[in-house]
Amino acid sequence: MHIEVNNLCKVADGKCLVKNINLKFDSGKIYGIIGQNGSGKTVLFKLLLGLMNKTSGEIIVDGEIQKGFMKDVGFIIERPNLIPYYSAYNNLKFISSYGGKVDKDKIIKSLELVGLQPKEKKKVKNYSLGMKQKVAIAMAIMDEPKILILDEPLNAIDDLSVKKIREIILEYKKNDRIVLIASHYKDDIDYLCDVVYEMKDGEVLNL
Numbered sequence: 001m002h003i004e005v006n007n008l009c010k011v012a013d014g015k016c017l018v019k020n021i022n023l024k025f026d027s028g029k030i031y032g033i034i035g036q037n038g039s040g041k042t043v044l045f046k047l048l049l050g051l052m053n054k055t056s057g058e059i060i061v062d063g064e065i066q067k068g069f070m071k072d073v074g075f076i077i078e079r080p081n082l083i084p085y086y087s088a089y090n091n092l093k094f095i096s097s098y099g100g101k102v103d104k105d106k107i108i109k110s111l112e113l114v115g116l117q118p119k120e121k122k123k124v125k126n127y128s129l130g131m132k133q134k135v136a137i138a139m140a141i142m143d144e145p146k147i148l149i150l151d152e153p154l155n156a157i158d159d160l161s162v163k164k165i166r167e168i169i170l171e172y173k174k175n176d177r178i179v180l181i182a183s184h185y186k187d188d189i190d191y192l193c194d195v196v197y198e199m200k201d202g203e204v205l206n207l
Helices: 041-049 088-099 104-113 129-141 159-172 186-192
Strands: 002-012 015-026 029-034 056-061 073-076 147-151 178-182 195-200
Touching: 002 041, 015 029, 015 041, 015 178, 029 041, 029 186, 041 073, 041 147, 041 178, 073 129, 088 104, 088 129, 104 129, 129 147, 129 159, 147 159, 159 178, 159 186, 178 186
Parallel strands: 029 178, 029 195, 073 147, 147 178
Antiparallel strands: 002 015, 002 056
């Protein structure tokens, strides 16, 4: 699998949020995107996913120009978007009903991988931020997509679980998969990433 980003730009309210982004991502690698708040990391991820319309440029996935929402992708963007009155299991079950590719066993496996109990009935509105983040990670990986785009995936997660989820991410890059991670934590980037790009003021610095 291969993703190519050509001259990607986004202008909103007269401000250039990202400009002239040219990147290539290949399967079997984890790419880190670093930079201060407001540097353009989250905007870049939203543009890649198709959650935000680009002003100019193109995104090519396996030779085809992307139109609309990116296919075969799992993602975390900003705070987990969960149904507060559902359990973790029912959150994943609800999302999986749209794609039709995830059965009960895959939901259970995903929750167990991140250290959650599938039979837990507690509503996610009563979860800590770290536990909500685990639900979001389980949701991102449950249908085993070929692309993972993770914005601060280990935010607020306890140290013991961080080690486990790092290993999940490392294992995930195998089998023709691409992983993109934005993180403020140098240890996560150093441990996980094969290639690291830095963003500042909407541009990629180190090409």
